[in-house]
Amino acid sequence: MMPDTRLAPPPAALRLAIDRDALRGNWRELKRLSGAASAGAAVKANGYGLGARGIVPELLQAGCRDFFVAHAGEAASLLDLIDPAALSVLHGPVSDADAQWLKAVGVKPVINSLVQARRWHDVGGGRCDLMVDTGINRLGLPMTELGDEAVSSLEVDVLLSHLAAAEEESPLNALQLGRWREARAVVPHRRASLANSAGIALGAEYHGDLTRPGLALYGGIPCEALRGVIRQVVRPQAAIMQVREIGPGEAVGYNATYVAQQPMRVGTIALGYADGYLRCWSGKGLLRAGGSVLPVLGRVSMDMTVIDLGNAPDLKEGDWVEAGYHLPDAAIASGLSQYELLTLLGARFQR
């Protein structure tokens, strides 16, 4: 018999609770801190793992008008949600095929080199953004090439640069600010942009006409100035699939890294390293249900993790628990960056 493909699958035992109110609130706060500049949003990497198609409508509703993705393919998946002219592809036209596609759909390339500038001219040119490298030495036009005819003939909407150490008190910040100002004086453009999330907190000099927060929209706190302003957005939650009682001397999980010292009640949840809950949480992660703390026991497996139910004797199969995921704290506990904690979150979460 053929399977009925119209039948909707049952809900997953794994979900990513996204606080849409907090997301919109974070954008508004970052807009407020951007002063006279408007605030855009970096929604690359599937909206930092949250699901770009789910968050873009929230950001639009909050008032966001400028969006940044890394790859052309990421722009393609958002074309029905965002005006193509308000969508910038940070990697720019990496190939001739990229340039042709960007031109055809009207999405703005961020031009990062003379090669990319010529590629854009070759397909007919038109409105684009320009990234100038002021000291990160990653992607962007070198300062020495600002005067090139291929650059001065571009129709630049946003002149961008990107800070290498905005979350630190680094001499690089002032150095990059100075070079960005030089670039603004040389290259004709409509708007200028320098600050990522942490850059916004560096003050008005760094704001230009448009800021480009990413991390902080999603609850990341890159610097002290944003603490108390930014709210948590993402909460990974998983259902308990099985509960068991184990006795002293019994081991839990791969390689028996946890051994019970007394009788225990433990639960297995549908969350593993394939979901982005990496093995660094083994024997270290904390889940919660109500006010109870439920430590991870032994190794995190690919699709599941075992937790101690000792603090919550009423929990049973089918009940939901939540992983501690306040990003600044989770970063310290796991050794991962707040960016990694977000972008790791896997495809199996119901978002």
Ligand SMILES: *Cc1c(COP(=O)(O)O)cnc(C)c1O
């Ligand atoms: C990712 C990115 C941002 C956002 O940075 P956050 O640190 O996440 O706020 C801004 N600008 C560029 C060019 C980026 O690549």
